[in-house]
Amino acid sequence: MAYRVGVIGFGTVGSGAVKVLLENRSQVARRAGMDVAVSSIADLDWETDRGLDLSQIKKSTDGWELIRDPEIEGVVELVGGTTIAKEFVIGALENGKDVVTANKALLAACGPELFSIAAKNQRKIHFEGSVGGGIPIIQSLYGGLASAQINEIYAIINGTSNYILTEMQEYGHPFDTVLKEAQNLGYAELDPTYDVEGVDAAHKITILASICFNTQVNLNEVYTQGIRDITVEDIQFGETLGYRLKLLAIAKDLGNEVEVRVHPTFIPKNRHLASVSGVFNAVNTYAEGLGSTILYGRGAGDLPTGHAVVSDLIQCAQDSLARRPIDYSNFYTPRKSLRPMSDIIAEYYLRFLVEDRPGVLAKIAGVLGDHNISILSVLQLESEGSQCPVVFMTHEAREGDVLHALEHIENLDVVLAPAKRIRIEKMNSRKN
């Protein structure tokens, strides 16, 4: 008995998944309860040598061939993007096949449509590879963490930006230099927009939040800010004050509302996430009773994500004998609204470039006070000439109030440039 698989898209992850299936065949069969065999692969490129023995596998240039093949029970979509990939996923589901995908962009953008089609056709979409590569976070949410009402998620889920921030922090090189380095090493794409602008992390946190909070999350509403504007200076000021800068994906279930956002964030250096460095990823969930749980591992790469895809195929194979129920309504049912950013509560790092003369600190502090923003600490360094940077760390404040205060402060004649504002997240410090 074998579970037969068709793989559409034979790039990095596709090759990784096929390699895992070929090399770990007995391990996979033991866990699945049957052989899991790649029947066909579809890709336009059959020139590239993937270094795999494909003699037992049909090669195609048309994904639809696999979708129509009655022998194939599970379709792996690794084409990427949201156009043809979407058609393949819908086609496979409507042809009665389960789908495995690592396509977070597709799931975040078209999840409501795709999961409702899956539900209607009583087929499944598995997507362990879509978040955190080799980290078993998705199956844990449906498995070992299934009984927990998770209400906070803090995640480092973009390896490229975490690598860049780690290098900037450790070696003091500016963003552009480190980005080029990352591109040379293959850690960043030639067009790094999705990674450094936070879009990729937004895709992933949209998926996690929807599963944990049982509500549809609209990607378009997710606040997304990348790391392009981050300077070494800010990273170092933060370190001095006891914080490390991370591109953090944050999601909180507040009852009727949820917060889902991605932005550069200072976290206390003694938190475990602060020591997640380089291309590694980590997802920290918090649930009442269960407390804090962290899953850490490789966030990307052919074999880590390939393993995720194969672990999903093992689930598919088991379902082919005995189909377990699954509830996808969270993906297409908007049960909770997204809290507007102006209403979120956070602590803030505010850096100003000011004239070096008496009374400046007091003026800024006065405006902050007028807007109900109280100050935790101030860092003023020796001036270079007539200007100097001043950093205020605030207590918790409403974002809208902070923005109003900054408008006023930037109009002061002693303030020489727009403020640099970075949110601080202490995470569940009181509850750990």
Place this chain on the structure above:
Amino acid sequence: MAYRVGVIGFGTVGSGAVKVLLENRSQVARRAGMDVAVSSIADLDWETDRGLDLSQIKKSTDGWELIRDPEIEGVVELVGGTTIAKEFVIGALENGKDVVTANKALLAACGPELFSIAAKNQRKIHFEGSVGGGIPIIQSLYGGLASAQINEIYAIINGTSNYILTEMQEYGHPFDTVLKEAQNLGYAELDPTYDVEGVDAAHKITILASICFNTQVNLNEVYTQGIRDITVEDIQFGETLGYRLKLLAIAKDLGNEVEVRVHPTFIPKNRHLASVSGVFNAVNTYAEGLGSTILYGRGAGDLPTGHAVVSDLIQCAQDSLARRPIDYSNFYTPRKSLRPMSDIIAEYYLRFLVEDRPGVLAKIAGVLGDHNISILSVLQLESEGSQCPVVFMTHEAREGDVLHALEHIENLDVVLAPAKRIRIEKMNSRKN
């Protein structure tokens, strides 16, 4: 439709599991695809108020009543120990019921027998709560990590001893003082033997190694050394040299042989496991291709372990509709033998108390060299009177050679006390 559960043993974890089932009922039903309802609870103590509304639940003082109850599909064994608990588990399996247990002692000692009975009766034993409390490690091994051939496990899986070591390191208090403190706080039992002697960790690593390495592991053969002999002095010497002391459970698949052992271990301070402190647990697995994965969270407690039990019940409920295959042969088939401790390769911390006179260092170094043990670094502190401690850190050496060398060294007249020997584990540093 509901999946009906009987709970035998209504102590800490039992109360936690029932609380999770009552309070997270809709979350559990959503994941399970049906209601999961506690039908009966058996315990001898019905005096203690657990603060739960048990009006819908039958109360019994006899576990066998539940096992014979045809309405009950899943039996939760939380009695503990290896005598009557074993009878209950066997009884339930033979009565056609799936079993959920958190009883690591039972599974480690009687796993071969219990899992073969489960296989024969085509029932399942779920045991997420047996290792790492609320950490979803077991289901991840069968789920998101299922395709990976894990060949190294490094785990901090005893909260009591980790709490004690953390306090000793942070405050410099001796073992006995901290143990009493831990007992007062409820972090250590009145009889702390299992925890501080490494037995509990040995139970857990036996289970993990058997799953990952696909072979029966005999608990009796697992080298188990606790933390009673650890002194603050050794912890501090280690810190000076860049290492942190942990009670580490280690398992390695070496092909035909496996290593499974528990002992105080120095790990480099920059490893993630080094910052797992207090009662928290973490399991670090390593697999080719997938790399390093770490799962971190609360290792014990009513609600974390209660969640683990309920997550297992969700699997049971899904199986009641659609029974997935599972292979338990690893638990009762000895496929690989345990490497004898004298053959393991490790780096060592060796502390000697010596006379403070010229030539002593050279003498000890000479004996080490004669036994093929090369020295990485030496730490000699100022002497107090005529004696002084000397610490040697070695390169990798065979344990048998180290023991022979120590025999010789302890016979030198300049050496005043038996050596203190602590193994060092760098973990997968080259591969991370």
